[in-house]
Amino acid sequence: MTLHPHAEKFLERLQAIGAPAYHTLGPTMARAAMASGYALMAAQLTPVNVSKVDNQTVVTAKRDTPIRIYWPELPGLARPQPPFADAPERLFPLVVFIHGGGFVLGDLDQYDDMCRRLCQASSSIIVSIGYGLAPESKFPDPVEECYTVVNWAVRHALELGADKTRIAISGDSAGGNLAAAVTLLARDRGGPKLTYQVLMYPTVDLYGQTESKVKNGTGYFLEAEDMFWFRSCYLPDERDARDPLASPLLAPDHTNLPPALVITAEFDPLHDEGEAYAGTLREAGVPVEHRNYAGMxxxxxSMTWMFEDGREAIELAGARLREAFDGAAAAGD
Structure with missing residues (x-):
């Protein structure tokens, strides 16, 4: 396949602007550059309506973690109001979302559009995590932080109007890495039983090299030099790249993990490891769907104002989450 015309136009625009690579800026300036770029592009968006948005914090081991909670707006169904104990049919499912940005960049605002769309598409409450960024917050702190927020969401599900038996996790890029790592922790520690996982072009192998990292590592938005910098900011030691919580693909056991949707993009350096992770889950007996988007x-x-495929992929994720939640509800009857 060839690049989608919209992707080609986007890359040509980036080249014309001549913006410096993230790894040349340092964390503070790179974050500012990414935030301003997203704000400029997102100005073209009409916000997706949801029932309510609320900013809160969760006390985790090393910091107060900001979260943003979205409640869906559904025809004929208002946001649940307490008390819930005697009316479980009024409870929504819940998805914990972890944003991308190479562990170094990204924030709640930059993923507001994606979370709103996923909230509506999945008919679920979304809890978006503003985890600590590297190099200030290094591995494994963000993994533990996100795991703590998942546990918080389960404990406070009823207060949020959520069904604690229908909780899923999702993340894109580095957030997909953290989401996959959290599923390993939840299984191995006897933590929350997660209903489903949606991994959007995840980085799941910080150690190995792949053909797509070489072939797509220059000129396709996510640059190889930036990826190397992200990893060096995130990992305290190169040897940590072999840790399954840093590279979930390298975990010795992938059995008994939540069913998954793994989304990849054809011209993404991370394509091959996302595809490999889907295959590894399948081989371990985990129900998994791998959807690759040609030309993307x-x-x-996270750029729905530019890519119709981005909007379609979020709708797909929402549909699969609804199916998984409906199945979990039926199993609980």
């Missing part, structure tokens, strides 16, 4: 580049789902 890394991050396309």
């Amino acid at each position: 580049i890394h991050g396309f789902m």
Whole structure:
């Protein structure tokens, strides 16, 4: 396949602007550059309506973690109001979302559009995590932080109007890495039983090299030099790249993990490891769907104002989450 015309136009625009690579800026300036770029592009968006948005914090081991909670707006169904104990049919499912940005960049605002769309598409409450960024917050702190927020969501589900037996996790890019790592922790620690996982072009192998990292590592938005910098900011030691919580693909056991949707993009350096992770889950007996988007580049789902495929992929994720939640509800009857 060839690049989608919209992706080609986007890359040509980036080249014309001549913006410096993230790894040349340092964390503070890179974050500012990414935030301003997203704000400029997102100005073209009409916000997706949801029932309510609320900013809160969760006390985790090393910091107060900001979260943003979205409640869906559904025809004929208002946001649940307490008390819930005697009316479980009024409870929504809940999805914990972890944003991308190479562990170094990204924030709640930059993923507001994606979370709103996923909230509506999945008919679920979304809890978006503003985890600590590297190099200030290094591995494994963000993994533990996100795991703590998942546990918080389960404990406070009823207060949020959510059904604690229908909780899923999702993340894109580095957030997909953290989401996959959290599923390993939840299984191995006897933590929350997660209903489903949606991994959007995840980075799941910080150690190995792949053909797509070489072939797509220059000129397709996510640059190889930036990826190397992200990893060096995130990992305290190169040897940590072999840790399954840093590279979930390298975990010795992938059995008994939540069913998954793994989304990849054809011209993404992370394509091959996402595809490999889907295959590894399948071989371990985990129900998994792998959907590759031809002609697309890394991050396309967070740029819905530009990529129709990004909007379609979020709708797909929402549909699969609804199916999983409906199945969980039926199993509980």
